[in-house]
Every structure is written in C-alpha cells, then in structure tokens.
Amino acid sequence: SRLEDNVKKTLAENPVVVYSKTWCSYSSEVKTLLKRLGVEPLVIELDELGPQGPQIQKVLERLTGQHTVPNVFIGGKHIGGCTDTVKLYRKGELEPLLSEANAK
Amino acid sequence: SRLEDNVKKTLAENPVVVYSKTWCSYSSEVKTLLKRLGVEPLVIELDELGPQGPQIQKVLERLTGQHTVPNVFIGGKHIGGCTDTVKLYRKGELEPLLSEANAK
Numbered sequence A, B: 001s002r003l004e005d006n007v008k009k010t011l012a013e014n015p016v017v018v019y020s021k022t023w024c025s026y027s028s029e030v031k032t033l034l035k036r037l038g039v040e041p042l043v044i045e046l047d048e049l050g051p052q053g054p055q056i057q058k059v060l061e062r063l064t065g066q067h068t069v070p071n072v073f074i075g076g077k078h079i080g081g082c083t084d085t086v087k088l089y090r091k092g093e094l095e096p097l098l099s100e101a102n103a104k
C-alpha cells in the first residue's frame, strides 16, 4: 500500500527512526537513551497523526510483528522496543549498530 | 462528589491500591513488583471502565496532583507512580510501608 511504501522509504532514508507515543514512558526512555548517545533519531509520534497513527501501527505490525510502542529501527533494521534497545546498550552492542548506520 | 467518595472509600478499605492501564508497561512493572513482594494489590484498570476511567483520573488528580498511571496507594497514603514506588523499594522503605498497612 502507499502507506507501507512511505514507511519503508522513511526507514531507508533515516539512520535511526523511533515510532512513539508522546505520553508513554517507555517511549520517552528510549528517546532519552538515544539522545544521551548523541543521536538525533527521527521520532514519529503516532498519537499526533490522527487516523494515520493506528494505520501506521498496523503497517509496522505487518513489517515487524510488533504492534507496540516504542518501535525502534537502526540503519533500516528492526531493533524492537524499549527493553530490547536497553538490553543491546547494556551489552555494548547498540553503539556499534549506531556507528555502522552513520547515526553518530 | 459521589465518585470522589467512592475513591476515598476504596483507598480506606484496601491496604494497597493501584490505578493502572492494561496496555501500559510502567503500570505492569509496578504490579509485577508488588506481586513479587507477596502483595495482592487491588488493581483498577482505568481503560476498562468506559467513561468512568477519565473521571476517576480527574478525581485522583484533585486528590493527589497526579493524573498519570500507575497511581499507587499504600495504607490509604498516596505513594506516587512507578519510579516513586521502585525508588522506595531500592531504599528498603517500601516493605516497611507494606507491613505497616497489613498488606503482606
């Protein structure tokens, strides 16, 4: 669909993309972690897009199997949610992924 | 209001009360922590009450200044959210509060 093409284009053109909701603390946690690492992620607040928000969430679920927020992509690759991203960071595996994607 | 009386009655009659939302990870975290400590909190899922949910949230905001979830009460006393409850636990201050309220 056109929406799916847009999402794929967004993921291809931006080193780090976070699909988020403004009032969700897990979304805030992952945005704060990335900013602390000197990364300027493209943040898409799904609750500020009207009817498109849930539609994009459906596309993300089709593409990744994940309907929840936050939904994090680095270098076009699906990383997962907040706990996944934090786990990678603690293992020292997040920063190499960010460097590889020219995000830092 | 009648609703405010109901909320006050709930807080007076139950040693531990958590106002939550089913899909919120911070709410899940605090419920999991309390259950791990052997406590059976009274959990009120605000997103399952229809129009009463937001009304109760307004009452809680009037009573505590906090409109967010989770909203935790022990022995009728307002504790705060997830980060507040976890901080108390880490300082060893949560379990004495739970014992005092006959929650354990």
Ligand SMILES: N[C@@H](CCC(=O)N[C@@H](CS)C(=O)NCC(=O)O)C(=O)O
Pocket (backbone or CB within 6 Å): A024, A025, A026, A027, A067, A068, A069, A070, A080, A081, A082, A083, A084, B023, B024, B025, B026
């Ligand atoms: N472990 C996941 C949890 C994700 C999650 O459950 N997110 C919630 C908000 S905190 C959500 O999107 N809930 C909506 C739903 O469950 O439909 C993560 O760390 O991101």
Ligand SMILES: N[C@@H](CCC(=O)N[C@@H](CS)C(=O)NCC(=O)O)C(=O)O
Pocket (backbone or CB within 6 Å): A023, A024, A025, A026, B024, B025, B026, B027, B067, B068, B069, B070, B080, B081, B082, B083, B084
């Ligand atoms: N630090 C607070 C954060 C609470 C918070 O921001 N909760 C969010 C959901 S995770 C909320 O209720 N958002 C609704 C709103 O901001 O209106 C806690 O630990 O409980």
Ligand code: FES
Pocket (backbone or CB within 6 Å): A023, A024, A025, A026, A027, B023, B024, B025, B026, B027
């Ligand atoms: S909505 Fe509460 S942590 Fe996401």
